[in-house]
Amino acid sequence: MRTRLQTGLFAFSLGIIALFVTSTSAIAMNSRAEELAAKQAEKAAMLAPYKPNKAEQWITRVEGWGLLRAPKGLYPVFGSAYRGGGFALGAGFRNYVADTAFWDVHGAWSISNYRMLDATFRLPEMLSGNVQSRVNAHYVYAGKVSYFGIGNDTLKSDEASYLYNPTTVDYSFAFQAGKYFNLGGNVAYEKYNIGSGSRPNVPSIEDVYDSVTAPSLGVDPEYTVVGMFANFDWLQSPGYNTRGGLYSVQWKQYTERNNLLFDFNRLDVEARQFIPILRANQVIALRALASYTNVKDLNDVPFFLLPTLGGGSELRGFRDFRFADRYRMLLTAEYRWTPSKFMDMALFYEAGKVAAQSSDLDFNDLHDCWGFGIRFHTPAATPLRIDIARSVEGTRIIISGGTSF
Numbered sequence: 001m002r003t004r005l006q007t008g009l010f011a012f013s014l015g016i017i018a019l020f021v022t023s024t025s026a027i028a029m030n031s032r033a034e035e036l037a038a039k040q041a042e043k044a045a046m047l048a049p050y051k052p053n054k055a056e057q058w059i060t061r062v063e064g065w066g067l068l069r070a071p072k073g074l075y076p077v078f079g080s081a082y083r084g085g086g087f088a089l090g091a092g093f094r095n096y097v098a099d100t101a102f103w104d105v106h107g108a109w110s111i112s113n114y115r116m117l118d119a120t121f122r123l124p125e126m127l128s129g130n131v132q133s134r135v136n137a138h139y140v141y142a143g144k145v146s147y148f149g150i151g152n153d154t155l156k157s158d159e160a161s162y163l164y165n166p167t168t169v170d171y172s173f174a175f176q177a178g179k180y181f182n183l184g185g186n187v188a189y190e191k192y193n194i195g196s197g198s199r200p201n202v203p204s205i206e207d208v209y210d211s212v213t214a215p216s217l218g219v220d221p222e223y224t225v226v227g228m229f230a231n232f233d234w235l236q237s238p239g240y241n242t243r244g245g246l247y248s249v250q251w252k253q254y255t256e257r258n259n260l261l262f263d264f265n266r267l268d269v270e271a272r273q274f275i276p277i278l279r280a281n282q283v284i285a286l287r288a289l290a291s292y293t294n295v296k297d298l299n300d301v302p303f304f305l306l307p308t309l310g311g312g313s314e315l316r317g318f319r320d321f322r323f324a325d326r327y328r329m330l331l332t333a334e335y336r337w338t339p340s341k342f343m344d345m346a347l348f349y350e351a352g353k354v355a356a357q358s359s360d361l362d363f364n365d366l367h368d369c370w371g372f373g374i375r376f377h378t379p380a381a382t383p384l385r386i387d388i389a390r391s392v393e394g395t396r397i398i399i400s401g402g403t404s405f
Contacts, residue, residue, distance in 0.1 A: 072096065077108045079401040082142040082164070083311055084320035085114030087399070100125040100132075115141040133173035141165050144199040146321050147303065149213060152354050152365060154323065156393055161197025162205040164304060166190060170225075180234045188225040190254075194304065209303075216302035221262050227252040235274075239381035239403065242280040242336075245273040254305070264301045267292045272405055285334040285346075287405045289314075292358055293326045301326060309352050309367070312398045313405060316350060317369025317391025325354035329361045332405065336375075344375045348387070348404070367391070375403070 077090035092106025101124040107117040122134040145164040148154045168191070174184035194217070196204040211217045229250040235241050248270050256262045270289040277283065291307035303324065309315040310322030314330055330352035336344050351368040355361050373387035387398040 075106075077106050079108070081108045081110040081114035081116035082140050082145075084144070084146060085110040085112040085142055087111055088114065088116070090116075098124050100129070112142075112144055114143070115139075130176040131173065133171070136168075136170045136172070138168045138170070139166075144197055144202075145304075146199070146202075146319060147205055147209070147214065148319075148322055148324070149209065150303065150306065150325050151356070152323060152325065152367075156319070156322075158208075159202055159319075160205040160208040161199035161202045162304075163193070163195035163197060165193040165195070167193075181230075181232055183228070183230040185226070185228040188223075188227075190223040190225055191220070192222070192302070192304070193220050214303040215300040216260075216262055216304075219260055221260060221302055222257045224255045224257060225252055226255075235272075237380040240377045240379065241274050241285075241403075242283050243274050243276045245271070247271050261297075261299045262302055263296065263299050264305075265294045266305075266307075267294075281338050283334075283336040285332075285336060285405070287332040288330070290329040290361065291327065307354065309354060312387075312400045313402075314350075315352050315367060315369060315391075316348075316371060316387055316389035316398055316404070317396060318367065318393055319396075322393075323352075323354045323367065325356055327356070327358050327361055328352065328354045334404070342376055342378065344377060346373045346375065346387075346404075347371075348373065348389075373398075373404075 071092065071094050073095070074091065074093050077088075077092050079088060080086075081088040081090075088108040088110035090106060090108030092104060094102055094104040096102045101122055103119075103121045105117075105119045107115070109115050117139040119137045120134055121136075122132070125132055142164045144161050147160050147162055148156070148158045168188055170186055170188035172184065172186035174182050176182045196206060198204075205214060205217065209217060227250065229248065231249075232245075232247040235244040235246050248268075250268045252266045254262075254264050254266070268289070268291045271287065273286045275284040275286070293301050293307065295301060306324040306326065307328040308321045308324045309328055309330060310318035311320040315322070330350065332348065332350045334346050334348040336346045338344050347370075349368065349370045351366040353361070353366050369389050369391035371387055371389035373385060375382050375386075376384040382403045383401055385398070385400050385402065385404065387400075387404065389396045389398065
């Protein structure tokens with residue numbers, strides 16, 4: 001009897017304990033569910049659509065105006081009339097005459113009184129779009145172009161200025177030979193008028209240099225130019241990249257029409273590589289380029305057609321056209337990161353030199369510079385770039401449209 005009573009009490013106790021545990025667990029689960037629901041409601045109340053910052057709003061607005069796409073009809077022009085001429089403004093008009101053909105005329109006037117006029121007619125594409133061709137006419141008037149002499153050891157104090165006034169007419173074509181490979185060529189007529197410079201507090205070129213230290217000074221060469229190029233190109237776009245590369249070779253033959261002993265050939269080779277890091281939020285951008293000119297017999301290269309270093313995208317810590325000679329090389333490295341959707345920051349380093357002989361294109365006596373920059377961009381274009389570059393000749397601020405490379 002006692003055993004049955006004890007057994008019953010034990011079973012009843014287990015039932016009470018089980019009921020207590022179940023009830024406690026249910027209460028705890030309900031409390032946890034209520035806590036999660038409260039937190040989700042609080043989080044939902046705090047959620048709001050993403051609001052672009054001011055820079056992103058500005059880029060979106062400019063993109064909406066159509067300034068970052070191929071224009072149609074009347075459109076504004078801003079940027080540069082010619083290197084070293086400062087900011088320029090102008091206008092243009094583009095009209096499409098077929099699905100892939102158009103004509104475009106635009107001009108610009110800079111704060112340094114440089115003027116530029118350009119007219120292009122792009123012919124209809126052929127072979128399912130694999131062949132593109134165009135005719136272009138281009139005119140520049142730049143009255144304050146800098147010249148520092150020839151060689152890698154010229155001084156900043158050697159500066160003189162001259163009037164640079166070329167007119168060119170060019171026919172070019174490109175053939176898409178593969179997914180990433182294209183080649184083409186061009187035929188051009190180029191007429192150069194060179195005169196006295198008008199830069200304040202800087203002597204005109206004829207007061208400092210002669211036809212030996214500035215070859216072709218005193219004459220105005222007139223050229224027929226024939227060129228060829230080949231590109232292996234898998235960049236995302238010409239205007240903004242976080243991955244891909246470009247390897248290019250371009251050759252031109254300049255034949256002086258009046259037998260003034262200024263015939264020469266020029267070869268330019270360039271490599272660009274963009275290495276994405278962390279889903280392209282960071283990018284290592286690398287560039288190497290070299291230029292070679294070749295003359296026969298007693299011929300020479302006009303001083304204003306020599307390869308140069310210095311300016312907004314090539315050895316940025318030095319003035320435009322700071323170094324000039326028959327051969328040049330440049331190495332550039334940039335570390336870029338993306339703090340917001342339409343803005344990149346960058347740290348960069350550049351080193352390069354010019355030389356009279358190709359054998360002197362080595363790593364001795366390099367000129368270098370470093371700096372940082374900010375770039376406002378869309379997925380395919382860079383409408384504004386601001387770089388601050390430092391070299392032994394001081395600090396320069398570059399405000400430009402387009403990428404550094």
